[in-house]
Amino acid sequence: DAKTTQPPSMDCAEGRAANLPCNHSTISGNEYVYWYRQIHSQGPQYIIHGLKNNETNEMASLIITEDRKSSTLILPHATLRDTAVYYCIVRVNDYKLSFGAGTTVTVRA
Amino acid sequence: GAVVSQHPSWVICKSGTSVKIECRSLDFQATTMFWYRQFPKQSLMLMATSNEGSKATYEQGVEKDKFLINHASLTLSTLTVTSAHPEDSSFYICSARDLLAGRYEQYFGPGTRLTVT
Numbered sequence: 001d002a003k004t005t006q007p008p009s010m011d012c013a014e015g016r017a018a019n020l021p022c023n024h025s026t027i028s029g030n031e032y033v034y035w036y037r038q039i040h041s042q043g044p045q046y047i048i049h050g051l052k053n054n055e056t057n058e059m060a061s062l063i064i065t066e067d068r069k070s071s072t073l074i075l076p077h078a079t080l081r082d083t084a085v086y087y088c089i090v091r092v093n094d095y096k097l098s099f100g101a102g103t104t105v106t107v108r109a
Numbered sequence: 110g111a112v113v114s115q116h117p118s119w120v121i122c123k124s125g126t127s128v129k130i131e132c133r134s135l136d137f138q139a140t141t142m143f144w145y146r147q148f149p150k151q152s153l154m155l156m157a158t159s160n161e162g163s164k165a166t167y168e169q170g171v172e173k174d175k176f177l178i179n180h181a182s183l184t185l186s187t188l189t190v191t192s193a194h195p196e197d198s199s200f201y202i203c204s205a206r207d208l209l210a211g212r213y214e215q216y217f218g219p220g221t222r223l224t225v226t
Contacts (some may be wrong), residue, residue, distance in 0.1 A: 034214065043113075043202045043217030044153065087152075096143070097204075097215060099153040 004088045009104040018075040020103055022088030025069040032091060033064060035073045037084040038102075044087070047073065078107045112136055113205050115218035122193055122225055129189045130221045132203030138183035139205035143215065144176075147200040159186050193225040 005023040012018040024033065035047040048055055048062045050071070055062045061074040075082055087102040112135040122128050132142060141160050145153040157173075159165040159180035167173045177189040186205075190197055200222050204215040 036215075036217075038153075041200075041220070041222075043115075043204070043220045044215075046214045046216060049214060095141075095213075096155060096158060097153075098155070099145075101152055 004090055004100060006086075006088050006100065006103045008101065009106070011106050011108055012075075012078050014080060014107050014109050015077055018078040018082065018105060018107070020073040020075075020086050020088075020105065021070065022073070023070045024088070024090045027068050027090050033062065033068075033071050034089045034091060034097070035060070035062065035086065036089065036097075036099075037082075037086045039081075039084040044099075047086075078105075080107050080109060083107045111207055111216040113139075113203065113216050113218040115201075115203060115221050117221060118219060119222040120224070122223070124194055124225055125192055127189055127191045128193055128223060129187055130201055130203075130223075132186045132188070132205070132218050134184045134205045134207075134216075137205075137207040138209050139186075140183065140208045141206050142180055142186040143204045144178060144186075144188050145202045145204070147202060147220075153202060156188075190223065193223070195225045198223055198225045 032049050032051050034049040036044040038044040047059050050062045064071045083106050085102040085104050087099050114133045116131045143158050144156045146156050147153045155168050156171045157165045157167045159178045161180050161183050165178035180186040200220050202220040204217040
């Protein structure tokens with residue numbers, strides 16, 4: 001599996017966009033980038049995934065660089081409820097997810 | 110859609126007893142379910158993968174005789190912690206995939222907090 005690198009923590013202001021980076025320089029051609037988040041004491045929540053095109057859904061946008069070695073998860077208008085640990089995972093098909101340390105995002109009023 | 114429930118949400122048991130945790134997919138059929146464990150301030154660790162109607166596949170270092178997994182139907186998987194010890198106290202989380210709908214992402218349950226005294 002391709003290894004991912006994320007900053008351990010970041011703060012963002014409520015109402016502003018939160019841009020969460022993830023490096024995956026060893027990603028293979030058939031591996032997807034998945035993003036999950038875990039709010040304290042809850043099970044993880046699927047956010048979005050992509051292969052090489054940028055993706056957008058009701059929760060977030062995923063921007064993948066052309067060489068696919070990095071990506072950015074964008075929360076367009078962060079709210080206090082978006083405070084969570086965000087995990088960037090690279091997998092062929094979401095099977096047997098391997099969770100790293102993730103990025104602890106704190107949204108401040 | 111894609112809701113996964115767990116029961117109980119928390120349980121306290123005495124050392125040496127067994128505890129069963131249920132994981133249900135409420136609005137889809139889950140051919141594959143996963144069980145994770147999370148210790149305080151740590152990330153999730155995959156314990157095992159279960160496919161409906163077949164034996165679970167355990168990750169290295171996870172004792173299959175201690176953590177019994179049964180996936181008897183497309184909507185229910187159970188994890189039984191046998192002869193529980195205080196070091197088994199943890200947050201146990203299940204997830205499921207809706208492959209029949211062609212969706213590969215995993216949907217997680219809310220977790221079960223186990224405390225062994």
